Each structure stands twice: as structure tokens, then as C-alpha cells.
């Protein structure tokens with residue numbers, strides 16, 4: 001494996017250029033974990049192409065004297081609508097792990113979500129006192145421990161909980177199986193230390209894991225037990241978006257988990273308009289999955305998203321060049337978004353609308 005880069009090679013022109021730089025630096029099993037999707041990886045692949053057939057219709061001679069990408073979510077102002085999605089075990093990809101990712105994101109003013117399955121303690125990350133730091137929560141079978149985790153996140157200064165709904169079980173990770181991926185002994189989900197252990201599942205139906213998996217009542221229970229806004233991640237159906245708001249969520253993330261859980265779901269970009277319509281401005285809507293260009297971000301915003309989240313490209317940047325790589329990935333996306341807006345004739349996010357897209361969305 002090559003060591004992380006200390007300077008960015010001059011041929012790196014877009015986010016996708018980081019993929020190969022990362023692949024050369026990540027052990028093959030960990031690469032299968034990073035890149036892979038569920039089963040035949042149909043959703044993971046379709047996420048990447050789902051923006052391509054959507055066309056932008058540029059408008060001309062607009063006033064750009066006060067152009068910006070600022071936005072406000074959950075009472076906090078952000079310089080732009082690009083957020084780092086929660087991803088597990090960053091130390092698999094770089095020795096400085098989540099701390100390096102956070103530093104890179106912070107340098108580019110991007111919101112950052114720490115995974116429940118982070119390889120760094122939530123207190124260590126919270127101690128950086130970063131604005132726009134969110135904590136992703138997997139509700140654990142041990143509900144008491146779950147509440148302790150939430151209390152720790154509140155105390156450490158996290159500003160929102162991203163509650164992931166789409167993974168009551170892990171997906172069928174055939175690529176990982178074929179690569180023989182095993183978590184190295186020195187990397188673990190350190191924030192789950194001390195939790196009451198759960199019996200390993202021998203089957204799916206009838207397993208304790210599934211019997212204890214969260215329901216809408218758990219969302220309502222969580223909302224009653226935290227002062228933080230809850231953003232429900234993994235929504236692909238408009239009725240689930242409405243149900244989320246009815247049960248106490250303050251925001252929605254349209255996501256198929258990067259195609260890593262259930263294969264052959266629709267892509268988030270496909271279902272985004274119908275979900276944004278169902279939410280009807282009652283709460284912020286974010287989207288992730290397959291976003292690799294500023295033009296993808298623009299199309300998502302035109303289709304009803306208030307902001308977007310980026311998963312694998314952040315890990316590619318991290319593996320290639322640590323904090324600098326993460327910052328560079330976000331910088332390229334930010335610049336491409338501004339360029340797309342400038343060329344499309346859209347000076348700020350309040351001017352973004354479906355009229356910039358050829359397809360009726």
C-alpha cells in the first residue's frame with residue numbers, strides 16, 4: 001500500500017480523480033468495505049448515473065453582484081449546502097481517522113456528521129468545537145445505552161441527531177465477503193464500548209436483532225428524550241417522510257445508504273421530488289447518494305433538496321491525503337456548484353427551482 005500523499009498531484013481535476021489515489025492506499029478488504037454496495041450493487045451503481053439524464057437549462061443576463069451559496073438549517077447559517085455524510089471507521093482509511101476528516105471539512109466550512117460507528121470517540125471530535133457538528137445515531141438494542149449515547153452527544157456539543165432508519169440489519173455485503181474483509185483488531189466502534197452485548201444472530205426472522213429493531217414509537221421516544229433536532233436518514237417513500245415529521249423528526253435525509261443496505265431500491269435523486277412535495281417546506285430535506293459533481297448538487301437543489309451529503313468521495317480524499325484530501329474534495333464540489341450556478345443563471349439558493357431542469361420533476 002502506498003502512504004498517504006503529502007501534496008496533491010497536479011493531475012487531480014475532479015472528485016473522481018481521488019478514487020484511484022485512494023484505492024492505491026487502502027488495503028483490499030477495507031477497499032471492498034468502502035466502495036461496495038449491497039448484493040449485486042445495482043443501487044450503488046445507479047446512484048452514480050441517476051443525475052446524468054437530467055438536463056440543466058441555463059438562463060442568461062442575471063445579476064450576480066450579490067451571488068452566494070449561503071443557507072440556514074436548524075438555526076445555523078452555513079456558507080454552502082454541502083455536508084459530510086456519516087461514515088463508519090475512518091481509521092480504516094487513514095491513521096488520523098475522523099479527526100482528519102473533521103479538520104478537512106471544517107477548513108471548507110462544511111457541516112460534519114460523526115457516525116455511531118466512528119473509530120474516534122465522540123467526545124474527542126466534539127472537543128474541536130466545530131460549528132455544524134451532528135451525531136448519527138443507530139438506535140441500539142440496549143435502549144438505556146442509546147440514551148446515554150445521546151446524552152454524551154448533547155454534552156459534547158453536537159447540534160443535531162441524524163437517526164438512520166434504513167439499516168435494521170446490515171446489507172448483503174457480497175463484495176466484502178469475496179474480499180475476506182475483517183475489521184482489524186486495532187479499529188473498533190469505540191463509542192459503543194460498555195454496551196450490553198447482543199447474542200449473534202443465527203437467523204433473520206425471529207432473531208433478537210430484528211425483534212428489537214426500532215419502530216416509529218422509538219422515534220417519538222427519542223424526540224421526547226433529547227433537546228436536539230432529529231433528522232431521519234434513509235427515507236425513500238413520501239409516507240415515511242410524513243410519518244417522520246408526525247413522530248417528532250425535524251428534518252429528512254433522502255438516502256438509500258449509498259446502495260449499501262437493500263439492493264434495487266430507487267435512487268435518492270429519483271424519489272427526491274415526491275418526498276420534497278410531501279414535506280412541503282415543513283422541514284429541511286437533505287439528499288445523498290452518488291453526488292460527485294457540483295452540477296449534481298445543483299440538480300438536487302432544483303429538485304427540492306435544501307442541502308446534500310457526500311459519502312465515499314470524502315473517504316477517498318481522506319485515504320489519499322488526510323485532512324488536505326478531504327478539504328480538496330469539498331473545495332472542488334463547492335467551486336463546481338458555484339460555477340454551475342453562475343453558468344445556469346442562478347445567483348443564490350433562494351433562486352434555485354425546478355424550472356432550471358428540462359425534465360418535469
Ligand SMILES: Cc1cc2nc3c(=O)[nH]c(=O)nc-3n(C[C@H](O)[C@H](O)[C@H](O)COP(=O)(O)O)c2cc1C
Nearest residue numbers: 034085086087088115164257258289290310311312
Ligand atoms: C464506508 C461507508 C460507511 C458508512 N457508514 C455509515 C454509518 O455509519 N451510518 C450511516 O447512517 N450511513 C453510513 N454510510 C452511508 C452514508 O452516510 C451515505 O448515505 C452514502 O455514503 C451516500 O452515498 P455516496 O457514498 O455515494 O455519497 C456509510 C457509507 C460508506 C461508503
Ligand SMILES: CCCCCCC(=O)C(=O)O
Nearest residue numbers: 088117167168169170260
Ligand atoms: C446494522 C447496520 C450496520 C451498518 C454498518 C455501517 C454502515 O452504515 C455502512 O457500512 O454502511
